Amino acid sequence: MKRRIFKFYILSAITLVGIYSCTNLEIEESDSIISDGFQGLADPSSAVEGLYNTIAGQYGDQANRFALNEVTTDAALVPTRGTDWGDNGRWRNLHTHDWTTEAGDIIGPFNQFNANQLVASQILDSRSNPSGQNIGDASFLRAYSMWNILDWFGQIPFRDTSLPSSTLPEVITGQAAVDFILADLDQAIANLPDVTAGNVENNKGSKAAARFLKAKVLLNKHIYIGGSPESSDMNEVVSLVDAIAAQGYGLQAGYFNIFRDSADDETIFALASGVGNRIFNGLHYNSTSLGGGGWNGFSTLAEYYDLFEGDPNNNRLDASGAPLDGQEERRGGVPPGGTTYSNAPQTTDDGGFEAGSNVGNGFLVGQQYALDGSALEDRAGGPLSFGRDFVDGNGNNSLINNSEVTGIRVIKYAPRYGEFRSHQVVFRYADAHLMKAEAQMRSGGDPTALVNELRAIRGVAPFGSVSEQELLNERGRELFAETWRRNDMIRFGQYTRAWEFKSADKVGDVTRQLFPIPAAQLLANPNLTQNPGY
Template identity: 55%
Template sequence: MKKNKNTIQRFSKVWLSAFAFATILSSCTDLEIEQTDSNFRDANDSSFQGVTDPQSFVDDIYNQLRGQIGDQANLYALSEVTTDAALVPTRGSDWGDNGIWRQLHQHDWRPSHQFIENVWNQWNNTHFRAAQVLSDLTQADATLKANASFLRALGMFVILDNYGQIPVRDVTATPFVDPEVISGQEAVDQIVSDLNDAIAGLPTVGPGSGVGDTNSPLIKATKASARYLLAKVLLNKHIYLKTEPATADMNQVITLVDAIAADGYALEDDYFDIFKNTLDKETIWFIPTAVGNRIWNGLHYNQSPEIVGGGWNGFATLAEYYDLFEGDANSNAPGSGQEERRGVVPNGGLPVSQVDGGVDVNDNNIADGSSVGFGFLIGQQFSDTGAPLNARSGKPLTFKRNFVDGNGNPSLINNDETTGIRVIKYNPRFGGQTEHEIFFRFSDAYLMKAEAMFRAGQDPTAMMNVLRGLREATPFSSAVTEQDIIDERGRELYTEFWRRNDLIRFGQYTKDWELKTPSEVGNDNRNLFPIPANQLILNPNLVQNPGY
């Protein structure tokens, strides 16, 4: 039987009551849920009457993304810490957390892992709430429906990409109806259909429109952001279907990226300026959420204490990831031969007059946080006055390539305060909690086009060299390979949510890397996360993914 996509959305019953409780307690939204909304229906009542205030309802779905994207745990952790790009060692007792961070990097997680459960609940909630707006029972205008189509597609994409199957239900059904489950072609078709509807109904908004303004049109989806997400889905489609990449899909990716460029989006030539809260040509969609997690979770406790009391000394990266970039393997100081994206470790701060929006709480004419470098922080770190910083032990604060315990053995536990190269794109000199995190960026779309060309039998070397030229990197001297493309994505898009997705698409997510559990190397079952155990009990239509 053919289902009406505007009235059908199936959803796990446990999320309904959980979401209602969370909404009541939430202090970050002005949404007032009416008793007619399905989240507050009696469990035996199937008389969903539609969303009574669809504008506020859609606004609140967008507002919830602030926590879902701005968090350092949950989706960000699953996307980055499970890869070669990020890890969180235990330093003394700091960041132990019963092993929850270490398990991700080691590929030793279980179905009960809290972040895996949270992502499942959060993003299923996103697509279910969007479906309520898309119901024929909800009186919403075409633009709101288009936003809801985009949000449903986004939520379903995250669930499909991470778990391989999506529970969905009719919004008019009671919570006791077992949700149906879609996967593979059916799931892709639903997401693609929603995104085509979104492209048709969303506004055309060029780059830089109101960036930094909480009412910016770039805070909500536009035609460009819907095209970006559709290109992302099509680029990964063969992974979800377990087939080879289809030339027709790759050609559509190329067409979609060209359409984004036609709206005015383009590459910028000052890499780290992209991550300031200012106008730029690269930002397709940003989330107005504080970027503090991206700044402080890797910095040492003694770095920039005048801003938020110093860093949290957790996140770092592997030396092998750092070595993807050009430059001295043991130094990222000025003049180390590094490409622009690898950043630099300065030897002191800058005059406040030289930093856009700089703040000087110490009244020493030095911009707070301006001694914190960009990109990859390795070796000796300095204060704003240029004095070498020390760790709390009194020894020099020198970030090191390796992760070792007190006996010098490779380990993710019993590390001291200085192990691991730190990574930073959003710099504290521009604000310690600026609400501007980029989620969709044109250089990603540009590299998606290059990859699609490659998979369709074309040569993208010239266009990739355009990007490398802007990033002050040596151009490729011969036709690019598949490894060149994945490495270039790693250099361009670190900390931007895409490393896991990329590694899976290139068949490298299960490769060996430092401190991964040896028995998990080559275990393709880890390409999907497990379905949370409680969801399997509540919904018999779900089937646990292989290996769990």
């Protein structure tokens, strides 16, 4: 990787010498472009903190990374309601797989995560004099950023900070890219601190977090290099998850409590990322007084909602929070009103009720209610009752001309515990547990016992056996809205299948498993090549 770029520099330096016909052929520092560009960071610790904060902001965004990983799947879509959420087809094209090389939600992540890995490389440069902790954090964040780029685009432009900034970044792909990321993660594991369960802080890496990401990379390795999963990789996934469990991480009862800003046994890595987008992007304008109401956009497909146990048309709770429609805990439910204010932690008073407590957890379908128990209305005075279907004014299935109440809405972070708190779970043990089950399955074992262990904690009946399809479904039930859906669907061979509103000519189109390299980047760096199909 380095050798080819170094030759480019030497030739450049020789050319400059020839052009200027210097009488002194000794190349001084002032004569050569070799010394141009980066010279080290004065404060690598501040750079690490800034990089964590940057990634936290990227993670909390409803566009870009979230849109690529969720809206391009069966788990999320954003219909146009009147003039709202039109945006020149931006959201619809992601869901139908009709994106182009000029899509902002493709250009943005390419630029953002490549910028992240450059900052991390600058921290790791010996001229920055990084501490062991700096090396651990920067290696972890560089691996995370490069893995995202590899997963989305299949190729990573890498800039060596020891070379002049005018040098074109080399592009790494396949096995070389995987090896680079895994080496960074090994370096992160060696340098990051041990953080046991219940002690995870926002924006803090740990050995457990690096092990989680290494397991994720190994589980997906065959997608990036071709072929089938290797038993040795699957065995290492199991070992990595076991090492995480040895630090006290495990499955925790009380599903939605995991997504509060408090200690739990499941959270492995969290970012100081605002939850406001996750809350308001799907709620109706009249759903709550918090934040001035919702933005009435994001919804989920009925087919995704139907993965969960319960009545397909209702998802109600009684006043105590008990399910009324046979739904499993993870599907959540719609309460009949607000909860009386009792000064419970993280809650605020709103006229004797906990502010936002009329908004349910999980999947919101059917009539919605105000804090006092009265039925809410939409802006036209009709019932605020979220429906399963996306239809236009003529009753035809459509992603445009929808009313204010089409589509089931999704809430993972309850607004009653702080609608603008900065805490989002990124890695958690339930995911690691299911990765272990999958690794066992892909190396010839039976994942049933591990899947049933999770289902027992979540209060749903055990399976007699677990197929590959059922394992994907279980990941969908457990990890909804946590930005893993695209990655999972590709690994299970489901990303090219049909779902509601996907364009017919994109069904079965394997070229959509990678996003296009932005046109401006191709012009700037001829080492990049456009992905097939674009």
